[in-house]
Structure formats: structure tokens, C-alpha cells
Amino acid sequence: MSEEKENIQFQLTDELIEQVEQLIAENHDKELQLLLDEFHYADIAEILDELDLEEATYVIKLLDSETTSDILMELDEDIREKVLENLSAKEIAEEVEELDTDDAADMIMELPEERQEEVISNIEDEEHKAEIEELLAYDEDTAGGLMAKELVKVYETWTVAGCMRRIRGQAKDVTRVHSIYVVDKQEKLIGRLSLKDLIVAKSETKIADIAKDNVDYVNVNDDAEDVAKVMSKYDLEAIPVVDDNQALVGRITIDDIVDVLKEEADKDYQLAAGITGDVDAEDSIFELTRARLPWLFLGLVGGIGAFLIMEGFQESFKQYAVLFFFTPLIAAMAGNVGVQSSAIIVQGLANDDVKGSVNSRLIKEMLLAALNGVILALFLFLFVWLTKDQTTALAISVSLVVVIIVAGLIGTFVPLFLDKRGIDPAIATGPFITTSNDIFGILIYFWIAKLILNI
């Protein structure tokens, strides 16, 4: 055993990329293999993300499929798609053979439909093939879409000794043994065991006597997000999946859940910023436009609405043109308050953290907005009073308080309403709430100002 350690803090340097590119250009395959052998597959994937398509494909074809299958799964999705286009169906099937069933199914899912069949027919291991085909049948947003077929299963009638013998066989296919699942003759899940329990037990003991019967599980059709919530709530590192007959069909591990949680958080964050459809900084200008333009268009329509309102009040406020100069302020405050209150609700809903009735929620937000509004209005009053006159100051400040309260109520109500209707409340934050609050805010502002100024 050497004294050297893996350096966990892998640094992707320009020198390293240049070195790899040069080795490829000069066809120094042996040296390239030796160099890449030092790195974790996730690090090699980072290197390949930086290379051009021909170079990346070159590396994938050079290394053995045990390593490249893992590298492929770690690649940026767009790059993986292109690299796979450069591989034959047989080559892809070889990669798929090396992957766990869940990753294998994911990789095949990403292929164009006409290639999927071709790749599957090239898988040589019949059992692996059948398992992958089973997984492909599930919706990717369900427990079935997340689970892998790799797991360690024992029958309740076995003894500890017999169990240990057979586990040695099964465990070879399973990267990490979290729990050993106990089933009855009908394959029904009836309990679980840890390796620790097995090691501690006497060899002639029957499995039925040491298995724990309080085994958590999910149904194969359960929503992926719900599975993630359950696993993180109960701190589970793996959970068995059963079908409608309670038969054990698969296992979901925590690393898949980490991905689900990250995707969910990224999606909500993007929605709040007015971006739809999972894009990232590296996507093309066309993809980014498609993700951003609809929300901007909404903002444009809102802006035209604000214009029409202001034009409508033009005659009334001839003597008070200064009022128009405060519309950006009113619109900004209405938007900010709306985003704040909706974000708190959206996050609370995501964390199952919103308690009490809609009414009590609205009353709390009203008090909160009123408190914030009064504090802010006092400053605004002072500013306008000192630079203009007292009546204008009063009209603007009172309006601000009302606008902030209404904005807070809209921001609270809309996500709660959407959630009740089964619509993702996350769309309520961002441009949707700012645009509607801009319009309501300006409208309320002019009405109240008109009232106070007695026009």
C-alpha cells in the first residue's frame, strides 16, 4: 500500500488540458492512458467537457469501457449526446453493459428512439438487458424511473450461513450494500437486515428471526420528488421499491436523491428568475432565448399595461406631473414585496413547512407588509415633504403603504392558490408576480393619490 493519497481537490488546469490535447494530437495512446489512469472518472469527465468532440470521442474509444461508461455518465448532457452519436450501437451497448441498470436505462433514454432498439439488441447479458427494458417502461419522474435493479435480496427461510454464501455472489453486482432486503416465497418485501446484523448473528440462525420488519419502502409509481422528501426526512441512504403486489422490484440510493434535490432546487431558482426549462450557462444562445424570451414578453405586456394606465390618468394629474415620476418607485416596491412574500411561501411549500389556514397566512403577511410599508413610507414622506410639499408627500406615502400590503397579499395568495390547484407554485415568483404587481401597484397608487389630492 503506497503512502500517496488521492488528492480530493482536483484542479482542472489549462496545462493539463493542453497536455491531453497534445497527447491526442500525437497519438501517444500509452502515455495518455497512463496520465488519465491517475484521475477519478468524474475528473476525466471534466477534462473531456473541455475538449472538442473529436478529441473527447478519441479518449472514450481509447480507454476501456469499465472506465468510459462512468465517464460518459458524468459528462455534460449535451456533450454526452454528441459523443454517443460518434459511437456505434455495439460500442454503446458495451458501455451500457458496464453500467448499473438505472444509469444504463438513463443513457439509453437519451438516445434517439430509432437507436434505442438497436443498442438494446446489442446487449449481450440477457438478464441485464431484461432489467434495463423493464426500467425503460417507467416514467423518469417516478420511483421506477430512479431505481436500479441491483440489490441484495434474501429469503426469510434461509439461515445466516446460507445467506452469507449467497450474498457473496449477489454483492459482486452491487456497488454498495446498504441494506439486505428480506422477501417471502412470493417475492413480497417483508423485512430488512444490515450486513452488520449478519456479521453479529450466529451462523445457524434463521433470517426470519433476525430481520427487522419495520422496513420503509416506496411504490414504483410514487413521484420522484416525494421519494426524495421521504428519504431526506427519514435520513435513509437507500429505500426498496415495491410494485402494487408488494413485490420487491428495485432499490433507490441516496446519490440519485441528491441529484433530484439539486435539479429541483435549480428549477425553482430559475423559475424565480424568469427562466424556464433547465438551461445552463453553457447552452446555446437559441436555447437560452427560448428559456428567457417568454418571461420577458410577459414583462413587455405588463409595461404596456402600465403605460396605458398612466396615459389614462394623464388628464387628472395635469397639475401633479411629479406623481408620474414616482411610478418606477411604486412598481419596484410592489414587485420586490411580491417576490419576497411569494418566495417564502414557495419555499415553505417545498419543505412542507407552511402551517395553518390560508386566512391566517394572509393576515400575518398583511401585518408584516403593513409594518414594512409604514417604515418605508415614513422615509418617503420625509423626502417628498422636504423636496416638494406636504400633500403630495402624504398622497405618495399612503399609497406606498397600501401598495406594499396588496403586493404582499398577492404574493402570498397566488402560490397558495396554485398549490391547491396542483400547479407548481414556483412559477408564481419572478416575472409573473412582478408584472402583475407592477400593474396593480401603479393602479392603486393613482387611485389613492386621486382620492387624497381631491381631484
Next chain:
Amino acid sequence: MSEEKENIQFQLTDELIEQVEQLIAENHDKELQLLLDEFHYADIAEILDELDLEEATYVIKLLDSETTSDILMELDEDIREKVLENLSAKEIAEEVEELDTDDAADMIMELPEERQEEVISNIEDEEHKAEIEELLAYDEDTAGGLMAKELVKVYETWTVAGCMRRIRGQAKDVTRVHSIYVVDKQEKLIGRLSLKDLIVAKSETKIADIAKDNVDYVNVNDDAEDVAKVMSKYDLEAIPVVDDNQALVGRITIDDIVDVLKEEADKDYQLAAGITGDVDAEDSIFELTRARLPWLFLGLVGGIGAFLIMEGFQESFKQYAVLFFFTPLIAAMAGNVGVQSSAIIVQGLANDDVKGSVNSRLIKEMLLAALNGVILALFLFLFVWLTKDQTTALAISVSLVVVIIVAGLIGTFVPLFLDKRGIDPAIATGPFITTSNDIFGILIYFWIAKLILNI
């Protein structure tokens, strides 16, 4: 083994809470214990979150500390704090004895300083006490703050048989054995083993011969966020922690990382919405005001800035009062574009996904914003041309394109700049970017309009 399964989808009903409240009111301790025994500690915590403080304390004092310690850790932080206030230092110490060292240290950290010492001195298990005191010394945002002392450690000179014997002892304290860590005589981490490897190996084999030497690890002073990134990148379920002498001092498990990732995502989401300091929907109006008001105040200052700009241009645009009515539109578009582009960058930075130079990034955003801007400006041009006149339409539309480009560039540049300076770029989204873009947007709009209208 019974045929009944845990129902993973626990439903917190009003009936259940009423039932618990009634049992407490009537002091039916036995029945209450029987009822709660059915539930997972995380579910009991959800029930307690709904009870009032006296009731929650009653339940905590009723159940045994093996269960209540886990319940306490799952409670809402505010509620845990209050329940702990109702417990004596000795009672808290009993709870702490039942917890793993990492949770124990976290619980003690939350206590007021004067109580911390008192609780620690009441811990009876001297080893547990020493370990907790060691953990309390680390910053909570570092690997040391996340790690637990519970782990399974073997010396390279042991045999497999000796190892199995001693592991049976150590493993009792460890909820889940992920990896067995191999150390040399100086306690230096030199390798790892899985239980599977041990089971498969012959009993007289030396540990040094079967240990894998490519063990990933982190330093005790590494940043918690970096540890989370490393563990999710390499799909690790546990990682050993070493000190500066490479000595094994602890272990971090994936469930702690799930919490770090969630907190990080929640924090970024809140910052984007203009909320500082980890609040949730259940916090008090005062706490929520403190989290929201500073950002609203920023918006107010921005609005006053916009007012001053508009007033400054009042004389110039006497003949074109209609231009003022488009300021909310311009401000909204500038804000939306800025939030979109900054969100993409902030997310890309968080995922280590932003490649290439700042310049290439800015050029890409410029092209993207120009494309979006031209499409939107065409619509706006048509609208203003049809309702007003061609020159006004031209002035407003051209301004819109320029404003969108500038807003996109600011939204791209600011988070990149903050990140380079070591400041969390997440603060750049939300009110910060919308406020500055409002002002720049309106200023640019008037300048360009003035130019085109030849005033």
C-alpha cells in the same frame, strides 16, 4: 415477523394532533406512549411542531431519551430552542448521551453559552464528552463542524479475523458502517475497506493486503460547501476527515451533505428574492421584517433615484410627456433581463459550470440580449407606431434594445466580479440587480430618446 409495513407516507392530520392533545390533557401517559411508539421519530417531531410548548415538553419528558434525542434533532430550530429551555442541564445531557457526536455538538452549540458548560459537565460518558468537546472547537461551516467521531477504524497490521472481532465492538456505536478506514501506527489514514471486502477475504489475510489505498478524504478545515461538492461529484456516501498530520479524526456522511446542499439552495433562493438570513414562513413578523426590510429600503433608494432622473429630464421632454409613461416598462425589462442573466451565472458558479473567460461570457450575453432585445423591440415599435407616431416608436424601441443589452451585461458581470473577489455572487441577483438596472435603464432610455428626438 409481522406482515404489516411501515406506511412511508405519514399524514399529519388534525385528528391525530387532537388525539395527542387530549391524551396529554388527561395525563393518559401509557396510551400516549403506545400511540407515539407507532411513529418514526421524524413524524413525532412533526406532531410536536404543531403542539404548544408545554405539550411538546410533556411528550419529551414522557418518552425515553433514546427516542426523544432523535425527535429533538428533527424539531424546528425555534421550537427545539424553547423545549430545551424547559429542560434541566442534566436532562439535556441525557439527550446528548444518546446522540451521535456530530448531532450532540450541534445541539450544545445552539444552547446559550452559560448553559453549554453546564450541560457538558453533566455528560457521564467521559469518552463521548471528550469527543463532543473536540467537535465544539471547529467552525460549523468546516468539515470539522460537520463530521462525527463515530467510525470504524482498523490498523493495517491486523488480520481479517482479528478485524472482524474488533469491528463487532466498534460497529455498535456506528449507525451505518459505510467504509472501514485503515490507519497506520501513527493513526495516519492510509486506506479503506468495505464490509463486503472483509466478508469475501480469508480470515488470516493481513488488512494491509486487501485495503484499497485510493481513499478520498478531506481536511478538517475544509469548507463545508466544498466537502458537499466533492461528495456529490464523486458520489461518496461517507468521507473520512484528517487533520494536518494526515491523522484520521472523523467521518462525514451523505445525510449531513444533503442538509448542507438544501440550506445552500434555500439561502441562494432567498437572496435572489431579496431575503437575508435563513428565515421561514413560520418565523415571527419581527424576524421576517429584519430579513426583508433592508432590501426593500434599497429598492426605495433606487426609486428615489429614478424619480430624480425623471425630474431632471422633465424640461427636455415637455413635448414628449408620453415618454415618461414608458419608464415602468423600461425599468421592468432592465430588471428582468438582469435577474435572468445573473441567475444563470450564479447557478453556473455554484455548479462549477461556468467556463471560458469573462470576456467570452460577456460577448455571449451581449449577443443573447441583443437577440431578445430586437424581438421585443419590434413588438414595442409596432404598438407605439400604431398608437402614437413613428419617431416616438423609434426612440423607445431603440432604447429598449440598448437597455436590455446593458442590463444583460451588468447581470453577467456583477456576479462574476463578486465571485472573483471572494464575495458570494448570490447577493447579485434579486433587488441588488433590479435596483441598479432600474436606474441605469431609465438613464440610458432618456439619453437615447433625447438623441433620436433631437432635443
